[in-house]
Amino acid sequence: MGDEMFEKSLLIKTKEGFGFRNITDTIEFFVEGSGVDFGSCHIWSVHTTCALIIEENQEALMNDYLSLFRTIKSIGEKNGHMHTNTDKTTRRVAGFCHDCKDCSDCERRNAAAHIISSLLGKQKILQISGGKLTLGKYQNVIFIDFDGGQERFLNIQIYGYDETSRILHLL
Incomplete structure:
Protein backbone atom coordinates (compact mmCIF):
# COMPACT_ATOMS: atom_id res chain seq x y z
CA MET A 1 0.00 0.00 0.00
CA GLY A 2 2.68 2.61 0.88
CA ASP A 3 2.11 6.14 2.11
CA GLU A 4 -1.57 7.08 2.11
CA MET A 5 -3.74 10.11 2.63
CA PHE A 6 -7.45 9.86 3.31
CA GLU A 7 -9.87 12.82 3.50
CA LYS A 8 -13.38 13.02 4.85
CA SER A 9 -15.85 15.74 5.87
CA LEU A 10 -18.19 15.25 8.77
CA LEU A 11 -21.52 17.10 8.95
CA ILE A 12 -22.82 17.82 12.44
CA LYS A 13 -26.24 19.39 13.01
CA THR A 14 -26.20 21.29 16.29
CA LYS A 15 -28.83 22.54 18.70
CA GLU A 16 -29.22 26.15 19.83
CA GLY A 17 -26.67 27.55 22.27
CA PHE A 18 -23.62 25.74 23.59
CA GLY A 19 -23.41 22.06 22.71
CA PHE A 20 -21.00 19.14 23.04
CA ARG A 21 -20.73 16.12 20.76
CA ASN A 22 -18.47 13.12 21.37
CA ILE A 23 -17.15 12.26 17.90
CA THR A 24 -14.55 9.69 18.96
CA ASP A 25 -16.36 6.66 17.50
CA THR A 26 -16.91 8.43 14.17
CA ILE A 27 -13.24 9.44 13.91
CA GLU A 28 -12.18 5.89 14.84
CA PHE A 29 -14.48 4.55 12.10
CA PHE A 30 -12.79 6.83 9.54
CA VAL A 31 -9.33 5.77 10.74
CA GLU A 32 -10.20 2.07 10.52
CA GLY A 33 -11.65 2.55 7.02
CA SER A 34 -8.57 4.41 5.80
CA GLY A 35 -6.25 1.41 5.91
CA VAL A 36 -3.65 3.52 7.72
CA ASP A 37 -1.95 1.57 10.51
CA PHE A 38 0.64 4.18 11.57
CA GLY A 39 0.37 7.92 11.05
CA SER A 40 -1.73 10.87 12.15
CA CYS A 41 -5.28 12.12 12.01
CA HIS A 42 -5.79 15.87 11.59
CA ILE A 43 -9.26 17.13 12.53
CA TRP A 44 -10.34 20.74 12.20
CA SER A 45 -13.46 22.81 12.30
CA VAL A 46 -14.06 25.21 9.43
CA HIS A 47 -16.17 27.42 11.73
CA THR A 48 -14.99 30.32 13.89
CA THR A 49 -17.40 29.58 16.73
CA CYS A 50 -16.61 25.87 17.24
CA ALA A 51 -13.77 24.05 18.99
CA LEU A 52 -12.28 20.61 19.49
CA ILE A 53 -10.98 19.27 22.80
CA ILE A 54 -9.54 15.97 23.99
CA GLU A 55 -11.30 15.32 27.26
CA GLU A 56 -13.15 12.86 29.43
CA ASN A 57 -16.75 12.60 28.25
CA GLN A 58 -18.35 12.83 31.66
CA GLU A 59 -21.59 14.75 32.17
CA ALA A 60 -20.54 16.59 35.34
CA LEU A 61 -17.30 17.70 33.69
CA MET A 62 -19.16 18.92 30.59
CA ASN A 63 -21.48 20.87 32.92
CA ASP A 64 -18.38 22.45 34.52
CA TYR A 65 -17.21 23.50 31.05
CA LEU A 66 -20.65 24.99 30.34
CA SER A 67 -20.53 26.91 33.60
CA LEU A 68 -17.12 28.34 32.71
CA PHE A 69 -18.28 29.28 29.19
CA ARG A 70 -21.35 31.04 30.57
CA THR A 71 -19.12 32.92 33.03
CA ILE A 72 -16.88 34.15 30.20
CA LYS A 73 -19.95 35.25 28.26
CA SER A 74 -21.38 37.08 31.28
CA ILE A 75 -18.09 38.94 31.86
CA GLY A 76 -18.39 40.56 28.44
CA GLU A 77 -22.06 41.29 28.95
CA LYS A 78 -21.44 42.81 32.39
CA ASN A 79 -18.22 44.75 31.74
CA GLY A 80 -19.19 45.93 28.28
CA HIS A 81 -17.00 47.92 25.91
CA MET A 82 -16.10 51.53 25.23
CA HIS A 83 -18.21 52.96 22.41
CA THR A 84 -17.14 56.05 20.47
CA ASN A 85 -20.06 58.33 19.67
CA THR A 86 -20.34 60.38 16.49
CA ASP A 87 -19.13 63.47 18.41
CA LYS A 88 -15.96 61.51 19.38
CA THR A 89 -16.95 61.18 23.04
CA THR A 90 -16.88 57.71 24.54
CA ARG A 91 -19.25 55.84 26.80
CA ARG A 92 -19.36 52.37 28.28
CA VAL A 93 -21.93 50.14 26.57
CA ALA A 94 -23.09 46.73 27.80
CA GLY A 95 -21.90 43.65 25.95
CA PHE A 96 -19.01 42.82 23.67
CA CYS A 97 -18.13 45.27 20.89
CA HIS A 98 -18.77 42.54 18.27
CA ASP A 99 -22.32 42.21 19.65
CA CYS A 100 -23.08 45.94 19.52
CA LYS A 101 -25.31 46.95 16.61
CA ASP A 102 -23.53 50.32 16.46
CA CYS A 103 -20.04 48.76 16.30
CA SER A 104 -20.50 45.59 14.26
CA ASP A 105 -22.53 44.36 11.31
CA CYS A 106 -22.75 40.85 12.80
CA GLU A 107 -26.38 39.93 13.39
CA LEU A 135 -5.99 7.98 23.12
CA GLY A 136 -5.79 7.49 26.87
CA LYS A 137 -8.39 5.51 28.78
CA TYR A 138 -10.65 8.51 29.43
CA GLN A 139 -9.77 10.62 26.40
CA ASN A 140 -12.42 11.41 23.83
CA VAL A 141 -12.57 13.75 20.86
CA ILE A 142 -15.23 16.31 21.77
CA PHE A 143 -16.66 18.80 19.28
CA ILE A 144 -18.11 21.95 20.86
CA ASP A 145 -20.39 24.44 19.16
CA PHE A 146 -20.74 27.77 20.97
CA ASP A 147 -23.23 29.24 18.52
CA GLY A 148 -25.49 26.29 17.80
CA GLY A 149 -28.54 25.65 15.74
CA GLN A 150 -26.63 25.25 12.49
CA GLU A 151 -25.02 22.68 10.22
CA ARG A 152 -21.32 22.38 11.02
CA PHE A 153 -18.51 20.71 9.11
CA LEU A 154 -15.33 19.10 10.33
CA ASN A 155 -12.57 18.18 7.93
CA ILE A 156 -10.56 15.06 8.65
CA GLN A 157 -7.28 14.09 6.99
CA ILE A 158 -5.56 10.83 7.80
CA TYR A 159 -1.93 10.40 6.79
CA GLY A 160 0.31 7.37 7.16
CA TYR A 161 1.06 3.89 5.97
CA ASP A 162 0.03 0.31 6.57
CA GLU A 163 1.92 -2.35 8.55
CA THR A 164 3.54 -3.85 5.44
CA SER A 165 4.98 -0.49 4.39
CA ARG A 166 6.24 0.12 7.93
CA ILE A 167 8.27 -3.08 7.83
CA LEU A 168 9.68 -2.15 4.42
CA HIS A 169 10.63 1.32 5.72
CA LEU A 170 12.57 -0.30 8.58
CA LEU A 171 14.61 -2.56 6.26
Whole structure:
Protein backbone atom coordinates (compact mmCIF):
# COMPACT_ATOMS: atom_id res chain seq x y z
CA MET A 1 0.00 0.00 0.00
CA GLY A 2 2.68 2.61 0.88
CA ASP A 3 2.11 6.14 2.11
CA GLU A 4 -1.57 7.08 2.11
CA MET A 5 -3.74 10.11 2.63
CA PHE A 6 -7.45 9.86 3.31
CA GLU A 7 -9.87 12.82 3.50
CA LYS A 8 -13.38 13.02 4.85
CA SER A 9 -15.85 15.74 5.87
CA LEU A 10 -18.19 15.25 8.77
CA LEU A 11 -21.52 17.10 8.95
CA ILE A 12 -22.82 17.82 12.44
CA LYS A 13 -26.24 19.39 13.01
CA THR A 14 -26.20 21.29 16.29
CA LYS A 15 -28.83 22.54 18.70
CA GLU A 16 -29.22 26.15 19.83
CA GLY A 17 -26.67 27.55 22.27
CA PHE A 18 -23.62 25.74 23.59
CA GLY A 19 -23.41 22.06 22.71
CA PHE A 20 -21.00 19.14 23.04
CA ARG A 21 -20.73 16.12 20.76
CA ASN A 22 -18.47 13.12 21.37
CA ILE A 23 -17.15 12.26 17.90
CA THR A 24 -14.55 9.69 18.96
CA ASP A 25 -16.36 6.66 17.50
CA THR A 26 -16.91 8.43 14.17
CA ILE A 27 -13.24 9.44 13.91
CA GLU A 28 -12.18 5.89 14.84
CA PHE A 29 -14.48 4.55 12.10
CA PHE A 30 -12.79 6.83 9.54
CA VAL A 31 -9.33 5.77 10.74
CA GLU A 32 -10.20 2.07 10.52
CA GLY A 33 -11.65 2.55 7.02
CA SER A 34 -8.57 4.41 5.80
CA GLY A 35 -6.25 1.41 5.91
CA VAL A 36 -3.65 3.52 7.72
CA ASP A 37 -1.95 1.57 10.51
CA PHE A 38 0.64 4.18 11.57
CA GLY A 39 0.37 7.92 11.05
CA SER A 40 -1.73 10.87 12.15
CA CYS A 41 -5.28 12.12 12.01
CA HIS A 42 -5.79 15.87 11.59
CA ILE A 43 -9.26 17.13 12.53
CA TRP A 44 -10.34 20.74 12.20
CA SER A 45 -13.46 22.81 12.30
CA VAL A 46 -14.06 25.21 9.43
CA HIS A 47 -16.17 27.42 11.73
CA THR A 48 -14.99 30.32 13.89
CA THR A 49 -17.40 29.58 16.73
CA CYS A 50 -16.61 25.87 17.24
CA ALA A 51 -13.77 24.05 18.99
CA LEU A 52 -12.28 20.61 19.49
CA ILE A 53 -10.98 19.27 22.80
CA ILE A 54 -9.54 15.97 23.99
CA GLU A 55 -11.30 15.32 27.26
CA GLU A 56 -13.15 12.86 29.43
CA ASN A 57 -16.75 12.60 28.25
CA GLN A 58 -18.35 12.83 31.66
CA GLU A 59 -21.59 14.75 32.17
CA ALA A 60 -20.54 16.59 35.34
CA LEU A 61 -17.30 17.70 33.69
CA MET A 62 -19.16 18.92 30.59
CA ASN A 63 -21.48 20.87 32.92
CA ASP A 64 -18.38 22.45 34.52
CA TYR A 65 -17.21 23.50 31.05
CA LEU A 66 -20.65 24.99 30.34
CA SER A 67 -20.53 26.91 33.60
CA LEU A 68 -17.12 28.34 32.71
CA PHE A 69 -18.28 29.28 29.19
CA ARG A 70 -21.35 31.04 30.57
CA THR A 71 -19.12 32.92 33.03
CA ILE A 72 -16.88 34.15 30.20
CA LYS A 73 -19.95 35.25 28.26
CA SER A 74 -21.38 37.08 31.28
CA ILE A 75 -18.09 38.94 31.86
CA GLY A 76 -18.39 40.56 28.44
CA GLU A 77 -22.06 41.29 28.95
CA LYS A 78 -21.44 42.81 32.39
CA ASN A 79 -18.22 44.75 31.74
CA GLY A 80 -19.19 45.93 28.28
CA HIS A 81 -17.00 47.92 25.91
CA MET A 82 -16.10 51.53 25.23
CA HIS A 83 -18.21 52.96 22.41
CA THR A 84 -17.14 56.05 20.47
CA ASN A 85 -20.06 58.33 19.67
CA THR A 86 -20.34 60.38 16.49
CA ASP A 87 -19.13 63.47 18.41
CA LYS A 88 -15.96 61.51 19.38
CA THR A 89 -16.95 61.18 23.04
CA THR A 90 -16.88 57.71 24.54
CA ARG A 91 -19.25 55.84 26.80
CA ARG A 92 -19.36 52.37 28.28
CA VAL A 93 -21.93 50.14 26.57
CA ALA A 94 -23.09 46.73 27.80
CA GLY A 95 -21.90 43.65 25.95
CA PHE A 96 -19.01 42.82 23.67
CA CYS A 97 -18.13 45.27 20.89
CA HIS A 98 -18.77 42.54 18.27
CA ASP A 99 -22.32 42.21 19.65
CA CYS A 100 -23.08 45.94 19.52
CA LYS A 101 -25.31 46.95 16.61
CA ASP A 102 -23.53 50.32 16.46
CA CYS A 103 -20.04 48.76 16.30
CA SER A 104 -20.50 45.59 14.26
CA ASP A 105 -22.53 44.36 11.31
CA CYS A 106 -22.75 40.85 12.80
CA GLU A 107 -26.38 39.93 13.39
CA ARG A 108 -25.67 36.80 15.43
CA ARG A 109 -24.30 38.67 18.46
CA ASN A 110 -21.87 35.84 19.15
CA ALA A 111 -18.63 37.45 20.35
CA ALA A 112 -18.33 35.06 23.29
CA ALA A 113 -18.60 32.09 20.91
CA HIS A 114 -15.70 33.42 18.82
CA ILE A 115 -13.53 34.17 21.85
CA ILE A 116 -14.08 30.87 23.65
CA SER A 117 -13.52 28.75 20.53
CA SER A 118 -10.26 30.60 19.85
CA LEU A 119 -9.07 29.93 23.40
CA LEU A 120 -9.75 26.19 23.07
CA GLY A 121 -8.64 25.73 19.46
CA LYS A 122 -10.31 24.56 16.29
CA GLN A 123 -8.06 21.63 15.41
CA LYS A 124 -6.41 18.52 16.82
CA ILE A 125 -3.74 16.19 15.47
CA LEU A 126 -3.89 12.67 16.87
CA GLN A 127 -1.48 9.77 16.53
CA ILE A 128 -2.55 6.56 14.81
CA SER A 129 -0.89 3.34 15.92
CA GLY A 130 -2.00 -0.16 15.05
CA GLY A 131 -4.83 1.25 12.94
CA LYS A 132 -6.41 3.06 15.91
CA LEU A 133 -6.29 6.50 17.48
CA THR A 134 -3.80 6.66 20.33
CA LEU A 135 -5.99 7.98 23.12
CA GLY A 136 -5.79 7.49 26.87
CA LYS A 137 -8.39 5.51 28.78
CA TYR A 138 -10.65 8.51 29.43
CA GLN A 139 -9.77 10.62 26.40
CA ASN A 140 -12.42 11.41 23.83
CA VAL A 141 -12.57 13.75 20.86
CA ILE A 142 -15.23 16.31 21.77
CA PHE A 143 -16.66 18.80 19.28
CA ILE A 144 -18.11 21.95 20.86
CA ASP A 145 -20.39 24.44 19.16
CA PHE A 146 -20.74 27.77 20.97
CA ASP A 147 -23.23 29.24 18.52
CA GLY A 148 -25.49 26.29 17.80
CA GLY A 149 -28.54 25.65 15.74
CA GLN A 150 -26.63 25.25 12.49
CA GLU A 151 -25.02 22.68 10.22
CA ARG A 152 -21.32 22.38 11.02
CA PHE A 153 -18.51 20.71 9.11
CA LEU A 154 -15.33 19.10 10.33
CA ASN A 155 -12.57 18.18 7.93
CA ILE A 156 -10.56 15.06 8.65
CA GLN A 157 -7.28 14.09 6.99
CA ILE A 158 -5.56 10.83 7.80
CA TYR A 159 -1.93 10.40 6.79
CA GLY A 160 0.31 7.37 7.16
CA TYR A 161 1.06 3.89 5.97
CA ASP A 162 0.03 0.31 6.57
CA GLU A 163 1.92 -2.35 8.55
CA THR A 164 3.54 -3.85 5.44
CA SER A 165 4.98 -0.49 4.39
CA ARG A 166 6.24 0.12 7.93
CA ILE A 167 8.27 -3.08 7.83
CA LEU A 168 9.68 -2.15 4.42
CA HIS A 169 10.63 1.32 5.72
CA LEU A 170 12.57 -0.30 8.58
CA LEU A 171 14.61 -2.56 6.26
